[in-house]
Amino acid sequence: MSEVSAVLTLAHRDLIKLLRDRARIVSDFAFPLIFIGILGTSLQSGFGPTSNINLLHFVFTGVLAQTIWQSTALGVISLLMDREQDFSQEIFVSPISRYSIIFGKILGESLVAFPQFIAILAFGIILGVPFTLEKIVALIPAALIIAVYGGAFGVLVLSRLDNQRQANQIFPFVMLPQFFLAGIFNPIQNLPWFLDILSKIAPMRYAVDLMRDVYYAGGPSVPIFDLPTNLAIISAEFAVFMVLGTAGFVRAERNR
Amino acid sequence: MIHLEGLTKRYKKAERNAVDGISFDVRAGEFFALLGPNGAGKTTTISILTTTLSPTSGAATIDGHDIVREASAVRRIVGIIFQRPSLDMNLTAEENVRFHAILYGLYPYAPSYGLMPVAYREQVQGLASLLGIASEIQKPVRTFSGGMRRKLEIVRSLMHRPKVLFLDEPTAGLDVPSRRTLWDYLRTIRRESGTTVFLTTHYLEEAEEADTICIIDEGKIVSFGTPERIKSDLVQEYVLVDAEDRPRLREELARLELRSDGDGPFRVHVDSRHTHAALRAIDTPLTLVRTHMPSLEDAYLEIVGKVSE
Numbered sequence: 001m002s003e004v005s006a007v008l009t010l011a012h013r014d015l016i017k018l019l020r021d022r023a024r025i026v027s028d029f030a031f032p033l034i035f036i037g038i039l040g041t042s043l044q045s046g047f048g049p050t051s052n053i054n055l056l057h058f059v060f061t062g063v064l065a066q067t068i069w070q071s072t073a074l075g076v077i078s079l080l081m082d083r084e085q086d087f088s089q090e091i092f093v094s095p096i097s098r099y100s101i102i103f104g105k106i107l108g109e110s111l112v113a114f115p116q117f118i119a120i121l122a123f124g125i126i127l128g129v130p131f132t133l134e135k136i137v138a139l140i141p142a143a144l145i146i147a148v149y150g151g152a153f154g155v156l157v158l159s160r161l162d163n164q165r166q167a168n169q170i171f172p173f174v175m176l177p178q179f180f181l182a183g184i185f186n187p188i189q190n191l192p193w194f195l196d197i198l199s200k201i202a203p204m205r206y207a208v209d210l211m212r213d214v215y216y217a218g219g220p221s222v223p224i225f226d227l228p229t230n231l232a233i234i235s236a237e238f239a240v241f242m243v244l245g246t247a248g249f250v251r252a253e254r255n256r
Numbered sequence: 257m258i259h260l261e262g263l264t265k266r267y268k269k270a271e272r273n274a275v276d277g278i279s280f281d282v283r284a285g286e287f288f289a290l291l292g293p294n295g296a297g298k299t300t301t302i303s304i305l306t307t308t309l310s311p312t313s314g315a316a317t318i319d320g321h322d323i324v325r326e327a328s329a330v331r332r333i334v335g336i337i338f339q340r341p342s343l344d345m346n347l348t349a350e351e352n353v354r355f356h357a358i359l360y361g362l363y364p365y366a367p368s369y370g371l372m373p374v375a376y377r378e379q380v381q382g383l384a385s386l387l388g389i390a391s392e393i394q395k396p397v398r399t400f401s402g403g404m405r406r407k408l409e410i411v412r413s414l415m416h417r418p419k420v421l422f423l424d425e426p427t428a429g430l431d432v433p434s435r436r437t438l439w440d441y442l443r444t445i446r447r448e449s450g451t452t453v454f455l456t457t458h459y460l461e462e463a464e465e466a467d468t469i470c471i472i473d474e475g476k477i478v479s480f481g482t483p484e485r486i487k488s489d490l491v492q493e494y495v496l497v498d499a500e501d502r503p504r505l506r507e508e509l510a511r512l513e514l515r516s517d518g519d520g521p522f523r524v525h526v527d528s529r530h531t532h533a534a535l536r537a538i539d540t541p542l543t544l545v546r547t548h549m550p551s552l553e554d555a556y557l558e559i560v561g562k563v564s565e
């Protein structure tokens with residue numbers, strides 16, 4: 001019971017941090033809107049007529065998944081910043097389990113990602129991305145799975161890093177290639193073999209594909225893997241990331 | 257209450273041990289001061305005792321709980337004031353305290369102060385008024401001065417009624433009035449709750465109030481005992497005497513079996529309690545009597561100086 005309370009407390013703290021940090025709210029919402037509004041719209045108006053799918057919808061679903069996934073991943077990595085501000089000392093000397101700390105952080109960052117999910121969804125509707133109520137309802141659990149999956153990836157990365165500066169340096173290499181390997185804006189069906197391997201390694205790919213499984217259900221065959229396949233891969237990777245990441249993080253904390 | 261045995265820590269890639277095989281005991285209710293210059297291994301010791309750092313070798317227990325195998329039990333009974341403040345600046349003072357209380361399993365989670373149990377609210381108000389920050393408790397920590405932040409950390413650390421309160425250089429960065437009031441509060445808290453206090457400091461006047469002082473340097477114990485014992489062990493206490501007739505005085509000192517040295521004036525090695533008796537026993541008319549009673553600071557400088565030589 002006290003572990004549940006602790007998880008809720010850590011999550012609550014993350015939500016408060018988001019609400020009190022206006023600059024972060026703006027930057028969190030700006031990028032997805034730029035990607036969808038400018039990139040998605042221009043791709044559709046330029047190449048859309050010759051393509052057999054709507055490129056705005058394609059970019060929209062990709063960015064939606066990417067934003068949620070990346071938001072929780074980066075959020076979990078902010079535990080590093082806590083360590084530098086010495087707040088995590090306070091968390092780490094408390095008698096709660098290390099797993100609760102990680103779970104609380106993932107839950108908190110998923111809650112933080114949720115307003116972004118709503119905002120992007122609303123923006124998509126304004127731009128004319130077609131939705132039915134059932135589809136919106138179906139997207140919510142998908143978004144949740146993607147958020148938690150991103151959090152687990154964050155834990156894995158976190159366990160390999162020493163400080164925030166290192167995180168800032170490594171992030172362009174961990175995140176940016178995944179934008180393209182995951183096929184947010186670009187097709188990844190017929191990649192050369194070496195890019196295909198990299199693409200299949202990139203965890204973000206499965207988050208994006210899962211989102212498209214749900215969005216395009218019963219429509220054009222845009223997703224690469226079907227829903228059960230993506231879910232299976234995500235579950236397996238989630239378990240591996242969590243075990244390796246948490247164990248590594250706790251060890252790194254104590255064996256300096 | 258606290259037991260250390262051969263505790264050793266060598267950081268990764270370090271050439272020497274930060275803490276090098278230290279052993280000592282701290283009794284329940286004691287005010288214990290770990291004193292030493294910067295880099296002596298004080299913070300490392302506290303980090304190991306509070307389970308945030310693994311020892312390389314050796315063992316330690318707090319209230320019978322092994323700090324490695326029963327880390328969770330140890331965390332439950334200790335409170336810590338870190339060297340650098342560990343408050344969350346995005347939160348209000350009360351939120352910092354509330355999150356601590358919930359993390360320690362004292363109260364179930366509730367999303368706001370108003371929804372927390374009455375017992376919690378009373379406890380927070382009680383501690384906050386004890387430390388004189390009751391009227392600011394709902395304000396953001398960002399607006400707090402250094403002294404207020406320290407007080408808030410004390411309020412927070414006392415919420416779970418720790419058996420041992422660790423304070424890692426708690427007055428670093430505080431001005432003199434804040435420092436003084438902080439000590440007054442700690443004294444009150446100790447008197448009222450009987451908490452064992454484990455303090456690290458490099459300020460001597462703070463250690464001088466302790467029941468036991470342990471001086472460490474370069475990870476090793478240099479001196480251990482009550483402030484008086486450390487003084488008498490490490491710095492000579494003596495009475496400087498002189499007379500017109502030095503040979504007679506020397507002979508008399510020898511006859512009285514008073515240990516002395518010098519060719520006049522003579523240093524007579526007696527502790528302060530026996531000075532009067534010693535002086536009365538001397539018949540030779542004295543021309544000079546000067547007692548030399550070193551402060552702990554003298555002793556400390558001498559010890560640290562000796563070691564670094």
